[in-house]
Amino acid sequence: MSKKEAVLLQGDLAVVEGGMAAGAEFFAGYPITPASEIAEGFARELPKVGGKFIQMEDELAGMACAIGGSLSGKKSITATSGPGFSLKQENLGLGIMIEAPVVVVDVQRVGPSTGLPTSPSQGDVMQAKWGTHGDHPIIALSPSSVKEAFDLTVKAFNFAEKYRQPVILLLDEIVGHMREKVILPDADEIEVWDRKRPPADADKENFNPYEWTDDLVPPMPDYGTGFRYHTTGLFHDKTGFPRGTTEDAKKLMDRMTAKIENNLDEIILYDEDIREDDNIVVLSYGSTARSAVSAVNEARENGLNAGWIKLKTIWPFAEEKVSKLAEKANKIIVPELNQGQLIREVERAAKGQAEVVGINRYDGTLIKPEHVLAEIEGVK
């Protein structure tokens, strides 16, 4: 391994570096604080390697254009913040329905509406899951540091490509704008996955673009390679053509759900430090995890039995893991920069086995370690 120097890097730019390392070839988006640096970074970097950047007329178009790039066979990404994330939702739904690999970054700021444009928030957690209409699978990852922003961007591309699935990367303003010293891995240390394409000798005449393969992820041809296939946001059967029958609708929904649900072990990422006797667990994600971990460390110095878990994958939710934690712990503390969003999932998974307590700020101020410590110490 080469001896590398640490570089001072901003979180938004770590997304750019991570994207380039994962093989990003196409960016389409619209500027918005605190995510503009991501667009600016890709505008600078992509043409150097033959990739393409385009600034669209709005976020609806940004989302649509990124999906278009993906259909032409390029690894595609778009980036935004709250107001733009709202605009992306309809076309995000199309991306899910047609199973287009694409990465959607949302650097969260305080909402609703224009809200507090330069202040941090974790208010889009439920929007990431339910923002587009109808039931649907989704993957959402949330980094808590600059290095994680890099790593999880690579993961986001890999998951998008492997599962033919839009993947959301939820940063918050703190992680997006913070600068940290990081050592970035060399290209050969990074695992990069590409989408599965049909083999060169595939029967193009009788090709089914939504075939039921064993892994439930149909191979995806690039446009222009002779498959001449149809894609629609309507419910469709394996041929890609609309079939409005209830039976086909259920089949498609079940497959799209199962392609993610069957792979939770690979998709659900978290870090934890929970000792045998820890009966208090702080569960956090994103920038809030920084205060959570330092509060737990301090509590331990004070002799308390506290541990932490930091979710890097928010959706699908680590239900089984949290359920197990709740069996052992007396109390699970969930700090969030919102009025209490992911805590609902924690409560659901805990099934009353442990007390679940939220710490919430939604005024653009951080949750400090002392806030978390006070909650930990509140327990005898």
Next chain:
Amino acid sequence: MAVDIYKYLREDKLPHIWCPGCGHGTILNSLVRAIDQTDIDPDKTVVVSGIGCSGRAPGYLKFDTLHTTHGRAIAFATGIKLANPELNVIVLTGDGDGSAIGGNHLIHGCRRNIDLTVILFNNQIYGMTGGQYSPMTPTGAVATTSPYGNIDQDFDLVDLTRSAGATFVARGATYNPRQMTKLYKEGLEHKGFSFIETLDQCPVNYGRKNNIGGPTEMLDWQKEHTVPASKWEKMPEEEKEGIFPLGVIHRKDDPESEYTARYQQIIDSFAKEDE
């Protein structure tokens, strides 16, 4: 020579879903004839649509085809084209799809002069949703949402796209399929943003409700309300009111100003640095 239009059609998807007398099929027919007259490679051709009766057209065409969300086809097509400029990308859109909900994407597609061929099915009404007024419904016309007569003004899309920067702008009408085929062919071969508005008829939700009549009367109406562009230019202003010029209205041949060509120059400048 007879044209085998079926080689471009997904025959197993026919008959189409359109009502008897609908003009959408005429547009589809002219389009495949136009494609046949060009030397574009069907394997490298992508047809994109939004939502509406017109949005169903790509499903009948044997190319890579994409049926997207209402109004957004040009934005999807922009991504497809920029990511792979080798592809011929055609957008089929309705007057509601392309000029109301998708109006902004239309303007910006023109402004970029990206090499797309956009055919707008102008039946002056929202067909699929049952006859609500569109930005192309004439003032005074009756629609389900303008029961007392439409008070909105309609767009002149030819003027709009031209001033927004489209480099090929034309208007055809379903009463004259031969001319449509010619205009589509020229649009397909033009390098840059091509926009071809096509006057089209929706007898079900427009013609009958506005006392124009069925499909035949609607085609007669087109004939009476259109003139060749060359003639239109010479007409006195007061006679132009309510009359649409047909044919190529604007054309500027400058392949280098096309969007993907411009982007390629940036990429090439880096490749040079490496040499």
